[in-house]
Amino acid sequence: MAKEVDDIYNELGISTEVINYDNVRVSYQQLAILRRSNKDYVMKHEWNQTFLNDTCGKCFTLANGCFKFTSSDYLLFPIIHEDHWFVFIVALHDGYFIFIDSFFREDDMYQQNVKSTVIPNFVRAWDEFIGIDWNFHEFVIHYAPVPKLDLKFFSKYDDRIFVMKFLELWDQRVNLIQKFSSSHIPDIRVQYMNIMVFSPHNCNNDAKDKVRNHTAMLELKRRF
Template sequence: MSSSGGKVPLHGPRRILVPAKHASDPFVVCTKRRFTVSDQENKFYLAICRIANSTKWQSHDAVDIDTVRAKFYSFGHSFEKFGMLSPYVMSVFCRVLFHDNHPSKSKRNYFFPSIGAQLTIDINDVDLEKVEKSFKGAASARKLHLCDMLYFPILYQQHWFVFLVDLKDRMLVFLDSIHEEGDDFFEPILPHIDLQSIFQVFKSSSHMFQSKFLGIFSMKYMELWSPRVILQNEFSKDNINNIRVQYANRIFFHPNNKMLGTEVEEVVLNWFDHYNYMFNLHVCFSI
C-alpha cells in the first residue's frame, strides 16, 4: 500500500479549474462524454422500475452488497425518470465505489449519507459512537490520513450535495448543482464545519433543475471530480436519463450483489417475458 496518500503535491496544492464565462456554456459548446445504453440495459432498467410498483416484489431486497441493502421499491423509484434518490440507494452506491475503486489503490474513501448528515447538525447532537464506528471501518481499508479524498454525500432539506475533504490539496469542497458560495442554503451548515471552505460549484447552462435530478448529479460528482476536471465538460442534465439507466444496471448487476443468482435476478431478467405471458393469457381468456 502506497504511503503517499494525503501528501501535498511536489509543486503545491492543485488549483481548481474554473473556466471563465467566455470559455464555458452557453458561450462554448463543449464535447461531453457519451452515456450510451444498450437495448438490453434499457430492458432491465424498465423491469426494475416496474418491479418497484409490484405488490409481490417491491418489498424484496434488490441489492445487498456487504449487508448494505436497498429494496426494489426504493431502488426502482430512485432511478425512474424524475425519481428522488433514496439514501439507501446512495449507501449501496458508496459500496459499489468502494469495491470498484478500493481505497488501498484509489486513496479515496466513501461515507454513507447517514454519516454526512452528522456534519450538518450541532456537535452536541452528533451521534459520536456512530461516526467513530464509521471512521474506524473506513480506516481499516486505508488509514484516513493516507487518503487523498474523503467523500460525504449529504441529503439536506430534500437536496443532495457532496461534501468532499481533499486532503491532498488541503481543501474542503462543496459540490452542488444549484447553490453557490454565500447562498443562504449553506448558512445553517457552515458553522458546524469550522475550517475555511472552497466551493466548487457545477453550473449547467440551464438553471431549471428539479430537485429530483440532484441525487444523480451527486453520484456522478463522486465519480468524476478532481481539481483539474471541469465538470461542465463531462456531463449535463441532458445526460441524466441515460445515466439513470447505467447506474441501475451497474448497481444491480454488480458482482458483489448477493441477490444475483437468486429468484430476484430471475425476476428482473424475465420480467417482460412473464408480463407478456400474463397479458396474452388475459387476452386469451377475454375472447
C-alpha cells in the same frame, strides 16, 4: 405510496427486493429513486457526548482504519440536509474545503448555513478521533464549478444522481462541467441501476431475471 408500489410488484409476481449484496438489501422502490439512508454526522448542529463517541467516532475510526486519512488526497462526504444531497470534500494536502452542489450556489442561504456547520463539525471530529494537527484554520473554502440542475430536465431525486456522478469523477484537475449535464441524468440513472442490479456481487438472481422481463417492466411502468 410504498404500499401501493409493493402491491403492484406483488401483482406482477415481482419480489420487492432487487439487490442483495451480502445482506445489504435494496427494494425496487428505493432503486427507482436511487435513495440511500445517510447519517449526516457533520451536519449535526448539536452534538452530545454519546453521539460523538458512539456514532461519529465509530464512522471516523473505521474509515481511517481502512483508508488512512493522512495519506489520502481527498476525504469525500456525501451529505443529505433538508432533503437535499451535496458533497463536502477535504483536500488534505492541497489545503481546501470544497463544496459541490448541483442546485444551490455559494451565496445561497442554504450553502451559507451548511458551510458554517459542516467545517467546524468536521474539524471537531478530526481532532477528537484522528488527533493530528493539520492546520485546518489555514484551509481555503472553495465552491467547485459543476453541472447544475436544469429545470428543463428536472425530476425529483436528481440531486442524488448528481452526487453519485460527482463522487465517481471528482478530481481537482477534471472539469466536471465538460463531463456531463442535467440532460444526461436519466441515462446515468439507468446506467447505475444496471451496474448495481447485474453486478456479480448481487446474489438476488431472481431479481435479475425479473428485470430482464421487458414485458413485466413495461407493465410496472404503466401502472406506476
